[in-house]
Amino acid sequence: xxxxITLITDFGTTDGYMGAVxxxxxxxxxxxxxxxxxxxxxxxxxxxxxxxxxxxxxxxxEGTIHxxxxxxxxxxxxxxxxxxxxxxxxxxxxNGLFTPVMKVTGDxxxxxxxxxxxxxxxxxxxxxxRDMFAPAAxxxxxxxAPEEFGPKIDNPVTIDDPDPxxxxxxxxxxxxxxxxxxxxxxxxxSHMVKNDSCIIFCNHxxxxxxxxxxxxxxxxxxxxxxxxxxxxxxxxxxxxxxxFGALVFDEVKITDFK
Amino acid sequence: xxxxITLITDFGTTDGYMGAVxxxxxxxxxxxxxxxxxxxxxxxxxxxxxxxxxxxxxxxxEGTIHxxxxxxxxxxxxxxxxxxxxxxxxxxxxNGLFTPVMKVTGDxxxxxxxxxxxxxxxxxxxxxxRDMFAPAAxxxxxxxAPEEFGPKIDNPVTIDDPDPxxxxxxxxxxxxxxxxxxxxxxxxxSHMVKNDSCIIFCNHxxxxxxxxxxxxxxxxxxxxxxxxxxxxxxxxxxxxxxxFGALVFDEVKITDFK
Amino acid sequence: xxxxITLITDFGTTDGYMGAVxxxxxxxxxxxxxxxxxxxxxxxxxxxxxxxxxxxxxxxxEGTIHxxxxxxxxxxxxxxxxxxxxxxxxxxxxNGLFTPVMKVTGDxxxxxxxxxxxxxxxxxxxxxxRDMFAPAAxxxxxxxAPEEFGPKIDNPVTIDDPDPxxxxxxxxxxxxxxxxxxxxxxxxxSHMVKNDSCIIFCNHxxxxxxxxxxxxxxxxxxxxxxxxxxxxxxxxxxxxxxxFGALVFDEVKITDFK
Numbered sequence: 001x002x003x004x005i006t007l008i009t010d011f012g013t014t015d016g017y018m019g020a021v022x023x024x025x026x027x028x029x030x031x032x033x034x035x036x037x038x039x040x041x042x043x044x045x046x047x048x049x050x051x052x053x054x055x056x057x058x059x060x061x062e063g064t065i066h067x068x069x070x071x072x073x074x075x076x077x078x079x080x081x082x083x084x085x086x087x088x089x090x091x092x093x094x095n096g097l098f099t100p101v102m103k104v105t106g107d108x109x110x111x112x113x114x115x116x117x118x119x120x121x122x123x124x125x126x127x128x129x130r131d132m133f134a135p136a137a138x139x140x141x142x143x144x145a146p147e148e149f150g151p152k153i154d155n156p157v158t159i160d161d162p163d164p165x166x167x168x169x170x171x172x173x174x175x176x177x178x179x180x181x182x183x184x185x186x187x188x189x190s191h192m193v194k195n196d197s198c199i200i201f202c203n204h205x206x207x208x209x210x211x212x213x214x215x216x217x218x219x220x221x222x223x224x225x226x227x228x229x230x231x232x233x234x235x236x237x238x239x240x241x242x243x244f245g246a247l248v249f250d251e252v253k254i255t256d257f258k
Numbered sequence: 259x260x261x262x263i264t265l266i267t268d269f270g271t272t273d274g275y276m277g278a279v280x281x282x283x284x285x286x287x288x289x290x291x292x293x294x295x296x297x298x299x300x301x302x303x304x305x306x307x308x309x310x311x312x313x314x315x316x317x318x319x320e321g322t323i324h325x326x327x328x329x330x331x332x333x334x335x336x337x338x339x340x341x342x343x344x345x346x347x348x349x350x351x352x353n354g355l356f357t358p359v360m361k362v363t364g365d366x367x368x369x370x371x372x373x374x375x376x377x378x379x380x381x382x383x384x385x386x387x388r389d390m391f392a393p394a395a396x397x398x399x400x401x402x403a404p405e406e407f408g409p410k411i412d413n414p415v416t417i418d419d420p421d422p423x424x425x426x427x428x429x430x431x432x433x434x435x436x437x438x439x440x441x442x443x444x445x446x447x448s449h450m451v452k453n454d455s456c457i458i459f460c461n462h463x464x465x466x467x468x469x470x471x472x473x474x475x476x477x478x479x480x481x482x483x484x485x486x487x488x489x490x491x492x493x494x495x496x497x498x499x500x501x502f503g504a505l506v507f508d509e510v511k512i513t514d515f516k
Numbered sequence: 517x518x519x520x521i522t523l524i525t526d527f528g529t530t531d532g533y534m535g536a537v538x539x540x541x542x543x544x545x546x547x548x549x550x551x552x553x554x555x556x557x558x559x560x561x562x563x564x565x566x567x568x569x570x571x572x573x574x575x576x577x578e579g580t581i582h583x584x585x586x587x588x589x590x591x592x593x594x595x596x597x598x599x600x601x602x603x604x605x606x607x608x609x610x611n612g613l614f615t616p617v618m619k620v621t622g623d624x625x626x627x628x629x630x631x632x633x634x635x636x637x638x639x640x641x642x643x644x645x646r647d648m649f650a651p652a653a654x655x656x657x658x659x660x661a662p663e664e665f666g667p668k669i670d671n672p673v674t675i676d677d678p679d680p681x682x683x684x685x686x687x688x689x690x691x692x693x694x695x696x697x698x699x700x701x702x703x704x705x706s707h708m709v710k711n712d713s714c715i716i717f718c719n720h721x722x723x724x725x726x727x728x729x730x731x732x733x734x735x736x737x738x739x740x741x742x743x744x745x746x747x748x749x750x751x752x753x754x755x756x757x758x759x760f761g762a763l764v765f766d767e768v769k770i771t772d773f774k
Contacts, residue, residue: 012696019553019572027577037277043697056277061285075728125728127743180270181301212333212383227385237330295535314535319543438528439559470591470641485643
């Protein structure tokens with residue numbers, strides 16, 4: 001079995017974009033295994049793609065190459081990136097997609113992809129997913145060293161990825177992701193929450209952490225440590241985003257945090 | 259080539275859930291081949307997932323492992339299951355997902371997954387797809403025997419999966435699935451329908467079975483034996499669910515059945 | 517690694533249809549590699565599927581088999597096709613799906629699939645994707661020659677795939693595809709457009725070609741040569757289909773073409 005290349009994109013499942021990317025990768029490295037893990041990121045939603053990557057990349061075998069293409073600023077002036085923490089490789093546009101991963105891994109070596117040897121010569125500047133990132137992913141999977149793609153850089157674009165803030169006795173966090181089930185993922189890590197913390201969201205007060213949805217009555221809100229290690233707010237057999245009319249960046253407060 | 263693991267889930271294609279599941283499986287058994295066959299089951303729609311499984315599982319090679327995760331009652335008190343008919347393996351939550359398959363296969367050996375040796379130690383109780391079912395599927399694909407996962411049980415949760423009923427000269431069945439094209443799948447098997455049976459649905463009378471959509475005029479309803487062997491109602495070049503405003507469990511009557 | 521079979525369908529991601537197709541292929545040829553490149557083609561949208569195929573097929577390694585199933589006229593009277601240009605193979609219903617590819621490749625050998633030896637004997641006439649096209653794709657991937665599937669034909673059904681027309685100084689083209697981002701793909705090839713051409717669409721005048729979206733202000737329209745070589749109209753950080761209320765077959769004019 002060859003090495004794994006995963007795809008997170010906003011390409012959707014109605015056009016030939018995904019097919020072109022698969023085709024380019026398999027033509028360069030027939031032994032690679034391409035796994036499509038999120039193809040319906042909302043168009044241009046960098047933050048959502050960054051979150052999907054953060055929540056899944058580390059479960060793959062070492063050596064896996066994660067290609068993330070949500071690319072509203074595609075063009076000759078937007079840098080193309082290749083990053084690695086020594087275990088995993090990441091390729092995608094320089095627009096902040098890798099900010100949350102960088103926060104977790106600490107130091108990620110970052111290269112700008114400039115070597116035209118690894119670029120598909122289509123003349124197009126609007127589909128770097130096919131012309132730059134797919135070949136880069138394929139050549140990495142064949143063992144080409146990161147240095148060969150271009151110069152090391154130390155200033156990748158970052159997006160705002162807020163941390164919770166303390167105001168006296170209160171911890172103020174934010175909703176940073178809303179998943180397909182309507183669960184609200186906050187930026188508050190498990191170690192800042194007590195089992196009996198009081199969580200305030202949208203004028204609702206939730207007392208204490210639940211272990212699973214069934215700990216509260218149906219259609220009632222609960223707070224719990226989500227599967228990726230952060231405080232989440234959900235509804236037992238319901239959709240918290242709809243229930244609260246919640247949006248990303250809404251505030252979540254804890255009055256008695258750790 | 260290693261063994262096949264298929265996935266039927268309500269995880270969608272915008273989050274990192276699918277990626278985490280793929281990653282866990284490929285990390286345990288790099289030689290397994292993971293095939294994503296239905297990732298947009300409506301959230302918590304157990305019945306829909308059960309139907310997708312029933313309609314596809316037996317077309318795969320023997321030894322295939324079918325992982326089905328639609329899991330509204332996820333938590334430490336909901337049992338995790340591993341089932342087998344000797345040819346195929348099934349893993350998923352104990353909520354009725356496997357009821358239709360059990361009806362077809364007759365006796366399915368059923369095990370509760372309790373052995374923590376095969377569990378991902380994340381401490382989370384809200385994502386058993388990643389932490390319990392993905393590892394179980396991966397270890398089965400490596401040849402671990404069902405008995406090693408936990409005790410045999412004989413009382414899995416079942417869902418209502420109605421059979422058609424006879425009232426004098428009339429057979430009363432139900433719509434049990436509506437597919438992506440709006441075709442209405444009933445619970446009436448082909449052997450109960452005559453070629454010239456009279457089918458009544460929503461005050462419409464359809465006389466006789468068609469062999470294909472083109473047997474009736476465009477936008478007209480037809481009845482036919484569907485690709486999975488049951489009576490279906492469709493519209494030639496149209497959407498029967500929209501045409502009739504049909505819902506799952508709507509009644510279908512046959513006045514002259516076999 | 518075995519040969520690649522790609523899938524473009526309107527089967528969606530909520531039913532067992534995709535699973536049945538995968539299962540049939542993998543049961544016949546376990547060494548094939550099945551790649552799902554577009555599973556949410558709008559129901560019965562032959563034109564959209566034809567476009568997805570055209571934009572992706574040639575990026576795959578030679579020998580790849582492209583299975584395209586959007587099949588509103590499925591039934592015993594609709595011919596099943598197998599086509600090849602010597603490099604790639606195509607299987608699908610005879611309804612025009614392959615028209616754009618035929619225009620590009622010139623001569624495509626075309627066979628009608630009639631040999632029941634390669635058909636799944638389900639008795640159904642409503643799911644040829646599973647019963648005819650999946651087996652055909654699988655057997656081609658195992659080296660069965662096209663002639664064995666049935667007779668050569670020279671009159672496949674075609675769909676209207678308009679070319680731009682010249683009226684004096686004016687070139688009149690059409691929108692032939694709208695992608696998931698709302699970009700408008702026209703039928704005007706790059707060689708007919710000058711860098712400073714004046715493009716008129718929906719009473720908007722766009723002067724000159726841009727190289728990338730960022731060449732214009734945010735939310736402003738631009739014209740550019742798209743990633744597949746045709747003139748496209750887009751909006752920088754916006755959705756051109758929504759901006760213009762555009763539909764497929766809307767007219768695009770160029771007053772000073774090449």
